[in-house]
Amino acid sequence: MKDILIKSKRIKKELLYLLVSLALADLLNVISIIVYKSSWKEIFTQLGYVFMIGILFYILSIIIRVLVRVIKSFF
Amino acid sequence: MIDKNQNRRDFIKNLALTGSVAALAASPWLSVLADNSITKGPNEQIQIAVIGTGDRGKQLIRHLFEIPGKPNFKLLAICDNFQLHLDNTLELLKEHNCSPKTYTNHLQLLENEKLDAVIIATPLHQHAQIAINCMQSGIHVFCEKAMARNLEDIKRMYDTHIQQNRILQIGHQRLFNPVYLEGMQRIHNGDLGTIGQIRAYWHRNNNWRRSLPNNDKSLERKINWRLYKEYSAGLLTELLSHQIQVAIWALQKTPISVMGTGSIRFWKDGREVNDNIALIYSFEDGTQFVYDSMTSNKKYGLEEQIMGHKGTIEFEVNRQYSETPPAAPGIQQLINNVEHGLFDNLPIGGSSWVPETASKYKGEPIVKTNDLGDTTLELEAFLKFVRAGSAPEKITKEGYNASIWTILGEQAINTGEQLHMPSEFIL
Numbered sequence: 001m002k003d004i005l006i007k008s009k010r011i012k013k014e015l016l017y018l019l020v021s022l023a024l025a026d027l028l029n030v031i032s033i034i035v036y037k038s039s040w041k042e043i044f045t046q047l048g049y050v051f052m053i054g055i056l057f058y059i060l061s062i063i064i065r066v067l068v069r070v071i072k073s074f075f
Numbered sequence: 076m077i078d079k080n081q082n083r084r085d086f087i088k089n090l091a092l093t094g095s096v097a098a099l100a101a102s103p104w105l106s107v108l109a110d111n112s113i114t115k116g117p118n119e120q121i122q123i124a125v126i127g128t129g130d131r132g133k134q135l136i137r138h139l140f141e142i143p144g145k146p147n148f149k150l151l152a153i154c155d156n157f158q159l160h161l162d163n164t165l166e167l168l169k170e171h172n173c174s175p176k177t178y179t180n181h182l183q184l185l186e187n188e189k190l191d192a193v194i195i196a197t198p199l200h201q202h203a204q205i206a207i208n209c210m211q212s213g214i215h216v217f218c219e220k221a222m223a224r225n226l227e228d229i230k231r232m233y234d235t236h237i238q239q240n241r242i243l244q245i246g247h248q249r250l251f252n253p254v255y256l257e258g259m260q261r262i263h264n265g266d267l268g269t270i271g272q273i274r275a276y277w278h279r280n281n282n283w284r285r286s287l288p289n290n291d292k293s294l295e296r297k298i299n300w301r302l303y304k305e306y307s308a309g310l311l312t313e314l315l316s317h318q319i320q321v322a323i324w325a326l327q328k329t330p331i332s333v334m335g336t337g338s339i340r341f342w343k344d345g346r347e348v349n350d351n352i353a354l355i356y357s358f359e360d361g362t363q364f365v366y367d368s369m370t371s372n373k374k375y376g377l378e379e380q381i382m383g384h385k386g387t388i389e390f391e392v393n394r395q396y397s398e399t400p401p402a403a404p405g406i407q408q409l410i411n412n413v414e415h416g417l418f419d420n421l422p423i424g425g426s427s428w429v430p431e432t433a434s435k436y437k438g439e440p441i442v443k444t445n446d447l448g449d450t451t452l453e454l455e456a457f458l459k460f461v462r463a464g465s466a467p468e469k470i471t472k473e474g475y476n477a478s479i480w481t482i483l484g485e486q487a488i489n490t491g492e493q494l495h496m497p498s499e500f501i502l
């Protein structure tokens with residue numbers, strides 16, 4: 001059986017994407033607090049939502065990257 | 076694990092300690108219930124009998140034995156004019172190592188036993204005479220709701236209670252239900268603002284008939300007494316009586332008029348009482364109590380909705396709703412708005428038109444734990460009152476006013492007129 005090797009460079013890159021996605025989700029939370037004039041406590045109380053949105057962003061980033069690679073392979 | 080009984084005691088005590096003057100004046104029995112000193116000490120045993128050992132009578136006996144802290148009472152005798160029910164009750168009592176004497180006539184019971192208190196759970200038309208005989212024999216009375224089959228008997232019961240100086244507590248268990256006690260405190264503290272309407276309903280989808288023992292047709296009127304006008308006002312005395320009591324308690328005043336209508340719409344099976352009723356009770360300040368009950372659809376179940384300009388309470392589901400509910404967290408609002416922007420159709424009626432359907436806001440619970448049995452509490456309170464020799468007068472008046480306005484509701488339906496309280500029945 002062939003072993004699947006994931007290079008540490010690749011892991012670092014994915015972690016960076018995940019981190020950026022989570023940071024973006026957090027930023028979105030801060031913007032919502034300002035726009036909807038809600039409580040700053042939500043920075044902590046809404047962490048569950050923020051995490052879910054972060055994961056969503058990360059999945060989106062994977063889909064976009066795969067799409068870009070597929071399109072590139074045609075040219 | 077937190078002890079349920081301790082929970083319950085703490086809850087009641089807390090309510091009695093934190094209640095405002097107005098709130099405590101509206102529910103004065105709360106302070107008695109919270110006072111542990113009445114049950115402590117080497118008090119003498121309270122001698123009790125239960126008259127009427129059908130469904131409710133048996134339930135009440137079960138609750139008596141569930142009172143925490145083993146109050147010092149003895150179930151001396153049970154009385155019923157139907158042997159089968161007496162036998163069933165004796166069987167039930169075996170598990171409590173209790174074997175009371177049995178009677179088939181309450182007058183013999185009163186003659187032979189030295190009682191402190193009785194619990195009456197006979198059909199409605201029997202309540203008045205039995206309760207009056209008991210009070211005249213110097214015995215305190217707990218009598219199931221409603222008080223009596225007509226206005227005159229209700230007044231006779233009340234007058235006897237005053238003349239004989241005996242306790243007369245009517246079985247409205249909501250008076251002792253922690254959800255109601257807490258909710259009423261909030262209402263009486265003004266948390267709901269000005270109450271404009273109270274809406275209540277009780278909907279069932281069944282024929283309300285009980286099967287006859289050995290299919291013996293001669294027992295029809297005895298077993299199914301609720302369906303016949305001679306013994307009962309049907310949905311009014313059985314169900315509305317509880318809910319008009321809640322309305323009167325919430326508003327701290329009695330209605331000034333009632334109008335109503337009723338029909339036998341679905342269960343055309345020889346019954347005499349309506350299976351479908353609707354009534355409106357009006358109060359002096361313009362508040363309306365809007366009521367309906369039916370037995371051929373149960374989607375909406377039962378509820379009492381107290382509607383003020385600042386909020387609503389729905390007692391049966393233990394919830395309070397503010398008219399200005401707290402906004403959802405910012406991020407959730409954002410997601411909602413994005414969702415609506417992406418998926419909603421454009422309104423054809425113009426942007427200012429929003430359908431006025433019910434608010435989806437789910438409200439907040441009134442009390443956190445709702446496992447505090449109200450029937451046990453009302454019996455615990457009754458024993459305390461008996462031990463103390465008196466009960467807050469307001470508790471009798473709650474039962475009186477609820478029963479008077481229940482029977483007036485029946486008369487309004489029968490006459491098709493808007494009725495007012497005849498002056499001789501005003502307390």
Ligand SMILES: NC(=O)c1ccc[n+]([C@@H]2O[C@H](COP(=O)([O-])OP(=O)(O)OC[C@H]3O[C@@H](n4cnc5c(N)ncnc54)[C@H](O)[C@@H]3O)[C@@H](O)[C@H]2O)c1
Pocket residue numbers: 126127128129130131132154155156157160179180181196197198199201219220221246247248297298312313
């Ligand atoms: N508070 C509540 O939630 C609640 C619930 C159910 C019933 N109730 C009330 O309890 C009462 C009894 O209802 P139920 O469902 O138990 O009825 P039921 O028919 O099951 O029981 C009534 C019992 O009284 C007996 N009885 C009749 N006349 C008697 C007499 N003269 N002396 C002694 N016994 C007599 C009957 O034989 C029967 O056993 C009614 O007033 C009803 O409105 C209250």
